[in-house]
Amino acid sequence: MADKKSINLTVMIGKLKLKNPVMTASGTFGYGDEYAEFIDLNRLGAIVVKGLSLKPKEGNPPPRIVETPSGMLNAIGLQNIGINNFIRNKLPFLRTVKTPVIVNFFGDSIAEYVRAAEKLSEADGVHALEMNISCPNKQAGWSIFGTDPHVTSKVVSAVRKATEKTLIVKLSPNVTDIGLMARVAEDAGADAVSLINTLTGMAIDIKTRRPRLANIIGGLSGPAVKPVAVRMVWQCYQAVRIPVIGMGGIVSPEDAIEFILAGASAVAVGTGNFIRPDITMDVLNGITAFMKTEGIKSINDIKGGVQC
Amino acid sequence: MADKKSINLTVMIGKLKLKNPVMTASGTFGYGDEYAEFIDLNRLGAIVVKGLSLKPKEGNPPPRIVETPSGMLNAIGLQNIGINNFIRNKLPFLRTVKTPVIVNFFGDSIAEYVRAAEKLSEADGVHALEMNISCPNKQAGWSIFGTDPHVTSKVVSAVRKATEKTLIVKLSPNVTDIGLMARVAEDAGADAVSLINTLTGMAIDIKTRRPRLANIIGGLSGPAVKPVAVRMVWQCYQAVRIPVIGMGGIVSPEDAIEFILAGASAVAVGTGNFIRPDITMDVLNGITAFMKTEGIKSINDIKGGVQC
Amino acid sequence: MSRLFKASIIENIQLVKNHYLITLHPLEKIKKPKPGNFFMVAVDHNLYPLLRRPISIHRWLNGDFQLLYRVAGKGTSILSRKKPGDILEILGPLGNGFPLKINSAHIILVAGGLGVAPMFALAELLKKRNPALYYGARTKKELLRIDELNALGLDPIIATDDGSSGEKGNIVNVLKRHIARHLSSISDNMLFACGPEPMLKALSLLAEKHGLQGYMALEQHMACGLGTCLGCVVKTTKGYRRVCKEGPVFPIEEIVW
Amino acid sequence: MSRLFKASIIENIQLVKNHYLITLHPLEKIKKPKPGNFFMVAVDHNLYPLLRRPISIHRWLNGDFQLLYRVAGKGTSILSRKKPGDILEILGPLGNGFPLKINSAHIILVAGGLGVAPMFALAELLKKRNPALYYGARTKKELLRIDELNALGLDPIIATDDGSSGEKGNIVNVLKRHIARHLSSISDNMLFACGPEPMLKALSLLAEKHGLQGYMALEQHMACGLGTCLGCVVKTTKGYRRVCKEGPVFPIEEIVW
């Protein structure tokens, strides 16, 4: 049995050192402040904020949310306050927290991605960037950046040149070969990949015969998607050398450890925050307890440790 | 209100007329006989049997099954008794049932697919063929037939030439663009497409640090996948003119109607049969009841009827 | 005083078919809710259903509190089967609540159907100001908490769709007629309402027509209840606003139907 | 007599920590289960958990029946919270069961841990033939149903890992010693066993060594329980065989460990 003091939870994501592997997933934790009431934000491995774009975005009309078996569909439509607003009104608070802040961002063109990355890189208190490539591409008939390897490669390369910060590329799971997409991101200069973003889904109200989401389709998250997410993390771990950040349905320490065994250097809790706003602390405490019982000294010792 | 007599449930799948749209999903209903104890098999729209290959297959070592939130992973490994055995020992019973029998089959090469289709086409009592293309391809490093459009096109064209029976192509959902795959199948001569097959997933036992399935990865099915399945059926309905057979997580009449509104001509119940062996009858009765209350005369009137 | 707490069920009684009143005893001291605030209730310890259900404060009883709810689907159906002594995990009070500094001389409260759940809390708090309470429901049976409202001295003006109690028809029409009768003094009224969308829409039109000020409590599907998921927005003149954070109570003139 | 039936709970009592005995009253006449048969129990009406749980017949009580189970995970944990009067949906009896035409002069029964659940049913049926019952558990506390076994006149030979009751150590070793003592007559015995995998493996070796005939009940994760999903196979000398259909009871010499 390793005792608590001697347990090493630190992990490296690119140049960024996290005190533990438990992060929040973008879009499920706001800008962090709302959760200060329920948990000690200082204890998190990293805070990943809601996806930002250069200009504020209104998002989709409601309804934006539907519950599904062990999951939920969302079609928020990337609503956000915009990067300037974030820097002015949200970063000052986040700078008071002793936890690295990772800013999730997106654009509807490569130029927008680049400008967003530049702007965020200059901001004091932004520790790393996570680029969301599950975003419609204006120049390509609004198809998604993250499902065509060539487009992915282009946009990641461009952003790579625009920032020296640790750059995480958040992969879309709606692809045939996730390992290929991870390699493309790695080759284009990503310091890490994170996955999974939501699986595209749909729900129909049979009484009204209308889609339950105003946007028709939305993104599936929560425990329902966990098996797909674990599989993809395992495939990416084998495909690339850069760290993999795992997420998708984590609601318990056991779930988090499953992702780490599959190859995740760190994990993010998303939908789980809606179920219990203090769930990240349960996950963190449970990981520590598991390591103690199993005599694991460093979390890195079990990374990718699944015996196939 | 339409009264029961005047309700029209018949649907056409290629040349095949089904008395109602409720089918069973391959691999979840055995060869039909085991369920005769629980339901009147004559009432089913169609019976789809467990996937067959030319030679019997042993399948994967156990464990082959894991439960997941609102779903399950399976890695049966396509175990089956082989086509000859099926024709000799299972078809005679199925011929006594007044319900069309659709035979799901696969091969590990195009030649095997073709020979299997030929053999099954000659058998008395086989009403249609469903080709499972989520199957590893021996000649292509065991990658899946159903994820590469070129390979899919080749194998479907070859099988098309080998059979005059109604040919259903069962699509893999583990692709970037399901609509494209449906079009490829249509162009290659398919009479219908069916979807979704299982989503590839994985689960790890954190105590033993081993995958929960001996095969490491398996296929996710059940209510958890329903939103993905409905979305894909809706996309295929828009992409092709041939009928779409919808499945993935159907456990209630409401689920079935959701698929029909999304564009399914018929639906199949899979994992649901494990939850309640008489579930297909509940689904069928519920569809009829719904049509009565809503005054729907023909099931075809609501096919693809989602108002977007 | 955490807004994430456990409460034991004191009572969970069916009032009429599908309508329940649950009395809860928080296992720790909680923040006193304002009328219009709501709680996100985890109806079970299992992950099924996944999300919490939003339910308004109905009545505050010196630390204990009551919720009034209708069985609408699987979540509320599970809740309705809970027994005294069972423990629920609850998040709240959440949302802005109704504004309580009211300068108008008169107060009009309108409750439609289950809208009486939060309106009761508001009526109780405002009872000294003698609000006029309009309460509409489908039938007499679904008029809930009439005795309790009477006990508070509130004496609601009632309408039912089938005329089984009060006037037959729509409660908004009743209010319309009353306004027509007292048109001169109408601008010195403040309107508060909660109920089904068609009722609120009709009230909005009425309020606009007469320059009547007021507030309405809205509903929207929710995931977090805390303002982080951006799932629960409604359209307002200021753009999309979150029902769980900027709402559920919005000034009538800001709501875009 | 459908194998898909509802049963109401008469009693669901904790015997010791995590171990429960549930008594069920089928709401219709059901097929009488054989020892070694099992039921697929839907532990809740909700879709959570999704799959039914396989549990062996423990005791048949003239139409009612009992199951003995251990809380292993979420399904059995939900089951353990069910109350008298609650209704369960059940599928069964399923599987082949133990063969009951036994030509050997003597019968040896071995139960390890929860393996006593089905072995009890078998022992009760075979009690007139005076079987030798070997029963191993971790501690005295986890030796279940001893009084009932004694009441049947079965008088089990006991071993516990910690020596808190009977011999200290492994029940297979106890059997080994007994066999060594009576080696001449051993081939005229028939062995039946159920218990954890290591115990069954050790017994298999022992049986092979002494040419002892017999049967063992195996476990495997299941989805359908009816032979259709092909999920529950174990390796045998005849290839993969389904625990729910060709099993759960297999001839010892056919099992490939």
Ligand SMILES: Cc1cc2nc3c(=O)[nH]c(=O)nc-3n(C[C@H](O)[C@H](O)[C@H](O)COP(=O)(O)OP(=O)(O)OC[C@H]3O[C@@H](n4cnc5c(N)ncnc54)[C@H](O)[C@@H]3O)c2cc1C
């Ligand atoms: C601020 C607020 C206060 C409310 N106060 C009350 C109250 O005091 N009493 C009462 O009976 N009801 C109230 N509701 C409505 C109540 O939340 C829904 O009836 C309930 O969530 C339905 O859940 P279900 O599982 O039974 O239904 P399902 O239809 O199975 O629910 C499926 C999903 O849709 C959501 N949903 C369904 N209907 C609504 C709705 N009308 N509003 C929001 N989400 C919905 C559920 O939360 C769930 O996520 C309130 C809603 C809001 C937003």
Ligand SMILES: Cc1cc2nc3c(=O)[nH]c(=O)nc-3n(C[C@H](O)[C@H](O)[C@H](O)COP(=O)(O)OP(=O)(O)OC[C@H]3O[C@@H](n4cnc5c(N)ncnc54)[C@H](O)[C@@H]3O)c2cc1C
């Ligand atoms: C033929 C047969 C007879 C059985 N008889 C008994 C009995 O009489 N008493 C008893 O206590 N237990 C018995 N078991 C084991 C029992 O089925 C499992 O303990 C139970 O399914 C665990 O479910 P859970 O939800 O509590 O655990 P979880 O671990 O949460 O279950 C997750 C999944 O794994 C499956 N699973 C987990 N453990 C087992 C296991 N050992 N065997 C099969 N599936 C498993 C579950 O069915 C479920 O699908 C029997 C198993 C089989 C196959």
Ligand SMILES: Cc1cc2nc3c(=O)[nH]c(=O)nc-3n(C[C@H](O)[C@H](O)[C@H](O)COP(=O)(O)O)c2cc1C
């Ligand atoms: C309401 C909601 C909003 C989200 N917004 C974003 C976002 O802005 N950017 C992003 O990269 N991912 C976003 N996601 C995806 C999550 O970060 C995460 O990848 C996904 O939900 C899977 O994890 P989970 O199952 O734990 O929720 C969002 C998810 C949800 C549920």
Ligand SMILES: Cc1cc2nc3c(=O)[nH]c(=O)nc-3n(C[C@H](O)[C@H](O)[C@H](O)COP(=O)(O)O)c2cc1C
């Ligand atoms: C145990 C099991 C075995 C299956 N075997 C086959 C098969 O042999 N051929 C095939 O095309 N699909 C097979 N499937 C996929 C199902 O037919 C169906 O496409 C999928 O399970 C989704 O439907 P569901 O969620 O209703 O189960 C199998 C599924 C399960 C769960």
Ligand code: FES
């Ligand atoms: S419910 Fe999440 S923002 Fe309102």
Ligand code: FES
């Ligand atoms: S559990 Fe399905 S074949 Fe045995």
